Amino acid sequence: MKLTKIDNNFSASPQISVEDLLDIKAAGFRSVICNRPDSEDGGAHPDHNLLESAAKEAGLKFAYLPVVPGQINDAQVAGFKLAIDKLPGPILGYCRLGIRSKVLYERAR
Template sequence: MEFTILADKLAVAPQVKPEDLRELAASGFVGIINNRPDGEAPDQPSSLELEAEAKRVGLAYWHVPVEPGAMSDKEVREFSAALGEAGGPVVAFCRTGNRSTALWKASQAVS
């Protein structure tokens, strides 16, 4: 699975699938942050499905959905809180990785 490292404890990726989670856990990540709203695309796994598989393979899970082009201060705070709670490296994802990257940049600006 492809991801881009943005910081010591954060990588971003396009859509993560349940079958990717074991590999992420084996790579040393401690959790994932899902930045996609459910139902954004017909082939997208649901948040519940991803959360269940994340827990099964020992990853923490946060769902901070962001509508494309509509990021709010609340979502930035939630994203920042998830990074703080993680205690280790996480992968944040959305459809392409752009929203997750924007959330991280915004969270750095207010930290």
């Protein structure tokens, strides 16, 4: 899994799988934020509910804040800021390529 470390509290990643969650936990992350809508690409990627359930089993906190590519608005940034302020860090944010998660984090700071 390719991670882009933004700072000591946040990294961004492309789409993750259930199998990645133990590695995410082992890497020291305490929370995961999904920024990819379940319906994106016809839902060919794992549903956030499946990943949330597996994350909780692995001892990770999980938040679902879906964002459509190229359509990030102020309300979504505010919601993201609330999530990163509330969730224990370090946090891994993911979407299809990791770009939306990175942009949301940068705008929330």
